[in-house]
Amino acid sequence: MNDAVLTSQEQDFPRWYQEVIAKAELADNGPVRGTMVIRPYGYAIWERIQAELDSRIKAAGVPNAYFPLFIPESYLHRESEHVEGFSPELAVVTHGGGKQLEEPVVVRPTSETIINAYFAKWIQSHRDLPLLVNQWANVVRWELRPRLFLRTTEFLWQEGHTAHATQDEARDFALSILHDVYEDLMVEMMAVPVFTGRKTPRERFPGADESWTCEGMMRDGKALQMGTSHELGQRFAAMFGTTFQSETGELEHPWQTSWGVSTRLIGAVIMAHGDDRGLRIPPRLAPVQVVVLAARAGEGVSEAASAIASELETAGVRVALDDRMDVSYGRRVTGWELKGVPLRVELGPRDLAASSAMVVSRFDGAREQVAFTGLAASVASLLETMQRRMLDEARERRDATVDEAASVEELLAAAKEVQGARLARQVGSQAGQDDSEVTARGSTARFARVPYGALRQAGEAELAAVGLSVRCLTAEDGGLPVGLAEGDCIALVAKAY
RNA sequence: CGGGGAGUAGCGCAGCGGUAGCGCACCUGCUUUGGGAGCAGGAGGUCGCGGGUUCAAAUCCCGCCUCCCCGACCA
Numbered sequence: 001m002n003d004a005v006l007t008s009q010e011q012d013f014p015r016w017y018q019e020v021i022a023k024a025e026l027a028d029n030g031p032v033r034g035t036m037v038i039r040p041y042g043y044a045i046w047e048r049i050q051a052e053l054d055s056r057i058k059a060a061g062v063p064n065a066y067f068p069l070f071i072p073e074s075y076l077h078r079e080s081e082h083v084e085g086f087s088p089e090l091a092v093v094t095h096g097g098g099k100q101l102e103e104p105v106v107v108r109p110t111s112e113t114i115i116n117a118y119f120a121k122w123i124q125s126h127r128d129l130p131l132l133v134n135q136w137a138n139v140v141r142w143e144l145r146p147r148l149f150l151r152t153t154e155f156l157w158q159e160g161h162t163a164h165a166t167q168d169e170a171r172d173f174a175l176s177i178l179h180d181v182y183e184d185l186m187v188e189m190m191a192v193p194v195f196t197g198r199k200t201p202r203e204r205f206p207g208a209d210e211s212w213t214c215e216g217m218m219r220d221g222k223a224l225q226m227g228t229s230h231e232l233g234q235r236f237a238a239m240f241g242t243t244f245q246s247e248t249g250e251l252e253h254p255w256q257t258s259w260g261v262s263t264r265l266i267g268a269v270i271m272a273h274g275d276d277r278g279l280r281i282p283p284r285l286a287p288v289q290v291v292v293l294a295a296r297a298g299e300g301v302s303e304a305a306s307a308i309a310s311e312l313e314t315a316g317v318r319v320a321l322d323d324r325m326d327v328s329y330g331r332r333v334t335g336w337e338l339k340g341v342p343l344r345v346e347l348g349p350r351d352l353a354a355s356s357a358m359v360v361s362r363f364d365g366a367r368e369q370v371a372f373t374g375l376a377a378s379v380a381s382l383l384e385t386m387q388r389r390m391l392d393e394a395r396e397r398r399d400a401t402v403d404e405a406a407s408v409e410e411l412l413a414a415a416k417e418v419q420g421a422r423l424a425r426q427v428g429s430q431a432g433q434d435d436s437e438v439t440a441r442g443s444t445a446r447f448a449r450v451p452y453g454a455l456r457q458a459g460e461a462e463l464a465a466v467g468l469s470v471r472c473l474t475a476e477d478g479g480l481p482v483g484l485a486e487g488d489c490i491a492l493v494a495k496a497y
Numbered sequence: 498c499g500g501g502g503a504g505u506a507g508c509g510c511a512g513c514g515g516u517a518g519c520g521c522a523c524c525u526g527c528u529u530u531g532g533g534a535g536c537a538g539g540a541g542g543u544c545g546c547g548g549g550u551u552c553a554a555a556u557c558c559c560g561c562c563u564c565c566c567c568g569a570c571c572a
Contacts, residue, residue: 262572295531330532
């Protein structure tokens with residue numbers, strides 16, 4: 001009866017992650033290693049992300065288009081860093097129509113090259129700029145160590161590609177996507193606070209001059225790269241011969257950007273908010289915001305539940321009705337909790353007699369008796385409050401686990417302490433000890449801020465040896481280090497997914 | 498690719514020479530239903546693949562394949 005539904009996060013976070021994905025019916029492994037079947041409930045979450053992202057992207061002036069899945073292998077080779085970066089994870093098709101192909105085609109790992117081949121045709125004059133396109137697509141990167149949603153061989157994403165007349169305009173565009181589209185979506189809709197910053201050369205997109213990133217922190221203290229926006233400079237334009245005639249009549253290469261977020265965001269929501277009972281999906285993101293649950297059979301209960309569901313739906317709430325009386329109350333409650341539905345409106349004979357319903361929050365389990373009159377208004381306000389509290393909670397948790405470090409040595413020592421604490425905790429719990437004290441200090445991974453001047457590339461390699469990486473560079477005050485020399489930046493260091 | 502494990506029912510596992518098992522899930526029926534219900538009955542297997550040893554192999558031997566975990570690369 002009191003058996004836990006899931007392995008607890010504290011006991012084994014990766015296992016909790018796998019279990020919650022299976023039990024909330026989000027996804028399954030595909031038959032080919034690294035592939036993923038996204039089940040209806042998981043796909044519904046993706047559709048919510050898509051809908052919100054798509055409208056923000058369109059608001060930024062970028063229309064959708066579609067480019068082919070297959071790319072001539074030779075295209076990849078035109079930009080040396082690009083091909084170097086992607087070669088190890090390419091899927092290459094050598095046969096078609098029963099015959100060996102004269103030139104192999106690669107399954108797109110990203111579309112910079114093929115899109116540039118067409119930008120080169122479409123761009124002639126400064127009047128053709130800026131040229132802005134976005135595409136929703138699947139891409140393939142052969143992964144050695146796949147994890148559902150976080151790193152799969154095939155994944156779904158959105159990739160935007162733009163060409164501009166000047167470097168400044170390209171940079172401004174890349175940064176506005178980072179803030180007004182990505183950060184806004186992650187913070188306002190997904191309730192996941194993110195650090196924004198610049199990637200170090202080591203972590204940069206292959207072929208980019210500059211990569212900008214949104215980094216979230218998961219409940220186990222690890223970082224997750226949630227979205228990136230790149231300044232590609234003129235390198236692809238040069239390789240594909242993309243030129244435009246400027247106002248003064250000169251032939252110039254355009255300055256380009258590309259940017260993308262993927263189904264990885266679903267993993268972010270799972271790991272940033274989920275708890276030992278399952279998912280907790282922020283109301284604005286949730287495909288189902290409220291489930292109206294007939295708690296116990298009785299005269300008119302199903303009818304009343306159905307009426308309430310309709311009323312909420314009319315009020316603009318995404319609602320599900322659960323009046324399955326052949327499944328026990330407890331099982332149904334557990335199921336909706338696993339799926340992370342923000343609010344449960346429960347209705348039984350007792351409630352019906354009192355003309356009220358029991359409203360239960362998935363955020364903190366709080367229950368509240370709410371009269372039928374004004375139920376829709378209460379629900380709407382509870383949802384908005386929950387959205388804000390989820391963001392606050394995530395931000396507090398994150399900020400409580402960001403440390404300052406002065407040197408690489410200090411970082412390495414801290415990393416070892418964390419590993420040691422984790423080990424001690426494992427040994428302690430095996431010995432049946434009360435591990436709360438050990439757990440309280442340093443048992444989770446954490447972020448650290450360290451001056452990049454004290455770190456540099458040599459230091460980054462040292463950190464990599466203990467599983468740490470520089471997630472991004474920020475200015476001293478946490479802002480974007482636009483135009484700042486790397487040595488004057490603060491490096492945000494963490495273990496990452 | 499380097500190091501460590503594991504392949505037995507949908508999932509998780511036990512069995513380690515002698516008729517293929519357990520828990521959960523599934524099907525049928527009855528009783529239940531305000532926090533994963535109970536009882537009874539039932540369905541489900543090429544024990545990863547190939548060879549060998551043996552009267553007899555899930556079990557022992559040889560070869561192969563696959564998967565998982567830890568490292569190097571990644572949205």
